[in-house]
Amino acid sequence: xxxxxxxxxxxxxxxxxxxxxxxxxxxxxxxxxxxxxxxxxxxxxxxxxxxxxxxxxxxxxxxxxxxxxxxxxxxxxxxxxxxxxxxxxxxxxxxxxxxxxxxxxxxxxxxxxxxxxxxxxxxxxxxxxxxxxxxxxxxxxxxxxxxxxxxxxxxxxxxxxxxxxxxxxxxxxxxxxxxxxxxxxxxxxxxxxxxxxxxxxxxxxxxxxxxxxxxxxxxxxxxxxxxxxxxxxxxxxxxxxxxxxxxxxxxxxxxxxxxxxxxxxxxxxxxxxxxxxxx
Amino acid sequence: xxxxxxxxxxxxxxxxxxxxxxxxxxxxxxxxxxxxxxxxxxxxxxxxxxxxxxxxxxxxxxxxxxxxxxxxxxxxxxxxxxxxxxxxxxxxxxxxxxxxxxxxxxxxxxxxxxxxxxxxxxxxxxxxxxxxxxxxxxxxxxxxxxxxxxxxxxxxxxxxxxxxxxxxxxxxxxxxxxxxxxxxxxxxxxxxxxxxxxxxxxxxxxxxxxxxxxxxxxxxxxxxxxxxxxxxxxxxxxxxxxxxxxxxxxxxxxxxxxxxxxxxxxxxxxxxxxxx
Amino acid sequence: xxxxxxxxxxxxxxxxxxxxxxxxxxxxxxxxxxxxxxxxxxxxxxxxxxxxxxxxxxxxxxxxxxxxxxxxxxxxxxxxxxxxxxxxxxxxxxxxxxxxxxxxxxxxxxxxxxxxxxxxxxxxxxxxxxxxxxxxxxxxxxxxxxxxxxxxxxxxxxxxxxxxxxxxxxxxxxxxxxxxxxxxxxxxxxxxxxxxxxxxxxxxxxxxxxxxxxxxxxxxxxxxxxxxxxxxxxxxxxxxxxxxxxxxxxxxxxxxxxxxxxxxxxxxxxxxxxxxxxxxxxxxxxxxxxxxxxxxxxxxxxxxxxxxxxxxxxxxxxxxxxxxx
Numbered sequence: 001x002x003x004x005x006x007x008x009x010x011x012x013x014x015x016x017x018x019x020x021x022x023x024x025x026x027x028x029x030x031x032x033x034x035x036x037x038x039x040x041x042x043x044x045x046x047x048x049x050x051x052x053x054x055x056x057x058x059x060x061x062x063x064x065x066x067x068x069x070x071x072x073x074x075x076x077x078x079x080x081x082x083x084x085x086x087x088x089x090x091x092x093x094x095x096x097x098x099x100x101x102x103x104x105x106x107x108x109x110x111x112x113x114x115x116x117x118x119x120x121x122x123x124x125x126x127x128x129x130x131x132x133x134x135x136x137x138x139x140x141x142x143x144x145x146x147x148x149x150x151x152x153x154x155x156x157x158x159x160x161x162x163x164x165x166x167x168x169x170x171x172x173x174x175x176x177x178x179x180x181x182x183x184x185x186x187x188x189x190x191x192x193x194x195x196x197x198x199x200x201x202x203x204x205x206x207x208x209x210x211x212x213x214x215x216x217x218x219x220x221x222x223x224x225x226x227x228x229x230x231x232x233x234x235x236x237x238x239x240x241x242x243x244x245x246x247x248x249x250x251x252x253x254x255x256x257x258x259x260x261x262x263x264x265x266x267x268x269x270x271x272x273x274x275x276x277x278x279x
Numbered sequence: 280x281x282x283x284x285x286x287x288x289x290x291x292x293x294x295x296x297x298x299x300x301x302x303x304x305x306x307x308x309x310x311x312x313x314x315x316x317x318x319x320x321x322x323x324x325x326x327x328x329x330x331x332x333x334x335x336x337x338x339x340x341x342x343x344x345x346x347x348x349x350x351x352x353x354x355x356x357x358x359x360x361x362x363x364x365x366x367x368x369x370x371x372x373x374x375x376x377x378x379x380x381x382x383x384x385x386x387x388x389x390x391x392x393x394x395x396x397x398x399x400x401x402x403x404x405x406x407x408x409x410x411x412x413x414x415x416x417x418x419x420x421x422x423x424x425x426x427x428x429x430x431x432x433x434x435x436x437x438x439x440x441x442x443x444x445x446x447x448x449x450x451x452x453x454x455x456x457x458x459x460x461x462x463x464x465x466x467x468x469x470x471x472x473x474x475x476x477x478x479x480x481x482x483x484x485x486x487x488x489x490x491x492x493x494x495x496x497x498x499x500x501x502x503x504x505x506x507x508x509x510x511x512x513x514x515x516x517x518x519x520x521x522x523x524x525x526x527x528x529x530x531x532x533x534x535x536x537x538x539x540x541x542x543x544x545x546x547x548x549x550x551x552x553x554x555x
Numbered sequence: 556x557x558x559x560x561x562x563x564x565x566x567x568x569x570x571x572x573x574x575x576x577x578x579x580x581x582x583x584x585x586x587x588x589x590x591x592x593x594x595x596x597x598x599x600x601x602x603x604x605x606x607x608x609x610x611x612x613x614x615x616x617x618x619x620x621x622x623x624x625x626x627x628x629x630x631x632x633x634x635x636x637x638x639x640x641x642x643x644x645x646x647x648x649x650x651x652x653x654x655x656x657x658x659x660x661x662x663x664x665x666x667x668x669x670x671x672x673x674x675x676x677x678x679x680x681x682x683x684x685x686x687x688x689x690x691x692x693x694x695x696x697x698x699x700x701x702x703x704x705x706x707x708x709x710x711x712x713x714x715x716x717x718x719x720x721x722x723x724x725x726x727x728x729x730x731x732x733x734x735x736x737x738x739x740x741x742x743x744x745x746x747x748x749x750x751x752x753x754x755x756x757x758x759x760x761x762x763x764x765x766x767x768x769x770x771x772x773x774x775x776x777x778x779x780x781x782x783x784x785x786x787x788x789x790x791x792x793x794x795x796x797x798x799x800x801x802x803x804x805x806x807x808x809x810x811x812x813x814x815x816x817x818x819x820x821x822x823x824x825x826x827x828x829x830x831x832x833x834x835x836x837x838x839x840x841x842x843x844x845x846x847x848x849x850x851x852x853x854x855x856x857x858x859x860x861x862x863x864x865x866x867x868x869x870x871x872x873x874x875x876x877x878x879x880x
Contacts, residue, residue, distance in 0.1 A: 012356070013355070013356035013359050017356050017357075020353050024373070024377065026392055027385075030391040030392035030399065033391070041401050092284075092285060095284035096285070099281040100281045107288070109544075110289075110292060115536065115540050117299070117536070118486075118490030118532070118536060119490070119492060120490065120506040121300070121303060121490075121509070121532055123513070124513055125300055125301070129299060129302055146295055148295070149295050149296050211381030211382070211383070211384075213381075213382060213492070213493035213496070214492040218510065225493070228383060229383060229496075232387065239387075240391065243383065246381070247384050251376055254372065
């Protein structure tokens, strides 16, 4: 819109973006500095700003016996959570779309409930049940269903959006009409068209599973976040270095996600300036 | 009878969400003798516990307010800045990362920035401002608001960008065509249409801040933060009957969350009606 | 009732030339349509009139006043957009009175004017509804009422019927024309649909690639197209070799004569299909000399031919437009 003014004035938006960028970068820089610069804050001065940066610190965690174990456990749990999420939600969402549309509001409501029972309250409830379900809760992998619950609001929305974007009813009818059974329809028709929704949902679950601290901490499970927390009290710089690395890992995965989700078809937006300029 | 296909989903939720939640409430109304009593629930919001709720509500509201303010401004700036073209994607992506970053990493980052040994603390001290001379602490209200803004602002951006996108340019143009200025537009159309989304965003940020455990745990021992308080009761070595207080705190927390989400639900329905 | 004119209007977007040098004047009270395909510049011209774009060169005048650089909210024009332009958070009545409120009209006068307008578009009972509760056709009626409430000097319509169902389109199209003639509002109507333009306009401006190809009455534009583009865009056209010269001749199906006889002025061909359409039938003929299919309209009762018959076709005298090779 050429001639209609925006609310913040000409340079307003740029200032807002600049100021918030600084706010968001500072803590990350501070954390990186603490991890990789071998100078305590007391001794720090402007002249020494670029001294004693070593990245060798990243090898230190490997000396700790719990490092690889906890990381490995967290990855196992992440994969299990992703699998459970997809295995539970995709059929459920499809069922709602195709067979019981009336249940839609109820199901959506239920997927919002985990917001009402945040992690700390959920784990309080788990502690109550613990004596009755020791056989289950003793396993580290018992975190999987609970992490699935935590991620539910986001993952269900991702999958539901994905289903809404494709003409599910029509595709399924066409597929069955051409002789495909349910298994084949699911695997060859529905799931491939849900690619981006599945990728988003997986990313969300993995992020939740790898970063979840509350439940793991209270239930005394040795996953990666409790490990980092405890480790940084023993080896501050190495612990922070791990935090920086896990952040970089998150960014990397997010980057992969963005590339994988870039769809070949471009949706033309009704209000985009370009489409109006040319008519 | 087609509902039978939803049984796995309902069963799953029952086992892993409803039963734990119900257990919280059942323990919260159990006295030392194991019999039903409202005692623990009453204690859960009196005295120190009441102080804790007040404190938590205060800082959560503050953090939500800051998050809404800056999140909305940033979302608006992102949508309105057409050049460079990649700027908006970058902001949205960064918001996605920051909102999913994990409470631990965030806490570490702020400790190294603004903790007693933090880099910025030292810089400010060198400039003459001793940050810790007064009441400041990362576990006190100003500190908590600062830290929590780090994930509240991106969350607000993610929720608000679609809402701002939903403001059609034809409304803006129609308003101008009918003699309205920029101010008229925002006052009579723009902000009213955005209002449900913004208020919904506030509730989202509020519940997010109120229930955060990991970040708070690393930052402080402050037992006035309700989730931490619950954690202490759960992990502590307590006599029988006292642990009911912990559960009653959790129960009250669930009630607060439920009220907020109910309001959020109503607002979202309203916002969706207008976006069609 | 005011006139509006474009003189030498030029507008580019980056490297694209949306309008080359537009000269157009609307007489007070007339309805002029800008007709053309996407990208021809018609919407750009409209938006320049509304004040949403500023031309690179040229002058836009309202009556005697140069309004080229006046900001949009100070031009006294009413605009109806293609769709979804009603304010969702206001009722129908509040939408219609919006312009009046901006002009600080008192409540009593506003209410009566809103009532008038809703009656004009035949939606008197819907004042308290919200836009999302209305159908597409109803929404556009409200948009029209809203635009007219302030008694604008010029009414601008940006493809107001494109997003509607065919049936609603026809009814609303006639409504718009009826109201426009009743109120005598100078109106600029943009559309890509030639039936619409032909049905309601006093004059039509056919545009292509930023240029005005022809400006004339519907009859002019249809019966006497000024260029091959206009001939092709408005109504259907056949292409036949120009037997009297070079290039081809563009001729309308109803301007082609068909008979069984043969003489040196006609072309021979074979009937490939006959489609009965009630009052008229369409005879498709494959012409020998260029192996091309043409369509001929003939009154149902005349010319009895069947698929496979040999016939002669010719351009009716004085009809058709020549397109250079």
